[in-house]
Amino acid sequence: MIPTVATRKPRGAYAKTAGRRREILEAGMDVFATNGFRSGSIREIAEVVGISQAGLLHHFANKNELLAGVLELRDDRATEYVDLSAPASIDTIRGFVRLIDYNAHQVPGLVELHCVLSAEATSPEHPAHEYFVRRYAWVLSFLTAAFQAVQDAGQLAAGVSPGSAARGMIAMSDGLQVQWLLDRDTVDMAQEIRNYLRPLLAVEL
């Protein structure tokens, strides 16, 4: 299991070396996105940053800690697009669609990372397995609440279940990533997500 944020690093040390930590996390993101977590190596990540392995291990005790940091950085970026503090509504759904569009156009490396890591981590032995189990459960419950609010506002098509719409939206996003990574010029992920949502909604997105 990957360590939680709280056990990772005292505040002072974090602040002092934040810049270098960030560089390592960005490099880790690239390397894990290209090679997967299992094949990505501390050596390779250190090389990308231009430091020694010992230098890297000063910031992250091992590959699992580095992975935890990379996933945290990814989640931080996501919350810039989806306002977690606002009440659930159709705007939550709209935020997710914007996030998908942003990821494809601005941070394709994050799409690669999520695609490879989420697949690898389905294996119970993977160090990020528990993280992904929790994360998917959380996103499902968050999006279900959003579709429930949409239904309460009379904006969901008849016969659509909020839970199933939420699960479908997550599946559609994940699945489109594979197709997009295989054929970036043809696939428009955000447009396909809108096509998915159109018959489920009684309002325009």
Next chain:
Amino acid sequence: MIPTVATRKPRGAYAKTAGRRREILEAGMDVFATNGFRSGSIREIAEVVGISQAGLLHHFANKNELLAGVLELRDDRATEYVDLSAPASIDTIRGFVRLIDYNAHQVPGLVELHCVLSAEATSPEHPAHEYFVRRYAWVLSFLTAAFQAVQDAGQLAAGVSPGSAARGMIAMSDGLQVQWLLDRDTVDMAQEIRNYLRPLLAVEL
């Protein structure tokens, strides 16, 4: 790139050692499904079969050849559920849904394999990259023809594009695999695919 079937093995030799080859392919499927192709090793696969690495390499010259065989075996199984020779129709769609249900209940290892390999192979350097690019293009064109036939028969809901429905159905299947592998007791992939298709169709599935 993975080698094509024609270049792999003369017929006579194939027939003579078909049983052992099959055992190796089944073991390869398991190991690649659990560890991914990159981390899965010839050594580990040989151990599962109970033969030496040299013995394994007598049947498959290298890991890429073994991967080609595993993917071929996977595709052979799929065609038992989807009749490729029948004219495209709503029955093509029904066959895919049955295949998804069968995979989840009978060959979960194949679901793991597809999930991890398709994600890994989005990287252009992966030996199965070209295979997956071709395979997704082929499945897309096959399913688009099916939804087109459904539309021609007046069975597609108004405003639905056959190409987008086909792409969505593939994405939904791929994405649901991740959720199912993370939570097999809760997720019913075939039911969620039916939920996806219901608003797109003017007939019962």
